[in-house]
Amino acid sequence: MSYVRPIKFWEKDYNTKRVDHSNLRLISQIDRGPMMDDSNLNAIFYEHLTRSLQQSLAGDLQLGRWATTVHPGDCFILASNYLNCLVHIIEIGNGFVTFQVRGLEFRGTYCHQREVEAISEDITDNTGFCCCNISSPPGMLSVNNMFALRWLAWEVIASKYIIDGYSITDNSAVNLLQVHELRRLLVSLYVKCIIYYAITNDNLDKWLKNETILKAMEPIIANHRYVxxxxxxxxxxxxxxxxxxxGISRTNFEELYGNWIQHCYERKLSNPNNSVEIHD
Structure with missing residues (x-):
């Protein structure tokens, strides 16, 4: 026996704030560590899952894919590998449903890991009766399983539920970038991409006239030996x-990327729709 479940809760905004890596310094991203991005990736996963449920949940409930009868206040857990989602049904109407979604990352403790395993494990494995191993009739649960499932606070409604989404895979580049030549190649290609984007962008003329940018580039332009x-x-x-x-000197930078900068600039001039002034 428990307290009456509220029809609606989580009035506070629990949305995970995703980090925009486009405006972060590289050193700040590296200092965060590789495990700090898990919540950011999970936030993207749950945002995409929420959009998919907005399109398909009402129809799936009418077709009985979740349960034969669904009432306001019911809670469902969607389990997919190590990512779990709690869906709280708030209100059901004629062709629409109001729901709340919250991500559940069961990790870190044995209890959490065991809860995930209990949701996805096969209930037909245990065929015993108390301490004896007695086979049960086909299509029926064993006595041990009947007692175990009876005392659970949840039940498995559907073992396979398909919804548009994607899985998050840890594709570590540590093994790939152990060779120094590959690291230097990756950094060089990354810098070339930034140069190409900056030169071919339509806002380049505005950037070159921006006082903040000009002030930051002033010591680099004035000193040919800048490091x-x-x-x-x-x-x-x-x-x-x-x-x-x-350090990285201006001379070495120009020797390595000078031809690429010239190529990108000529590529931009070849486009008649673009016109920009480049200053030395």
């Missing part, structure tokens, strides 16, 4: 790293 001594730069990853000054 960036950021701690993230190293000879193992950056081809334009200068060991003499222990």
């Amino acid at each position: 960036d001594n950021d701690q993230m730069f190293c000879a193992a990853n950056d081809e334009d790293y200068d060991l003499n000054v222990m």
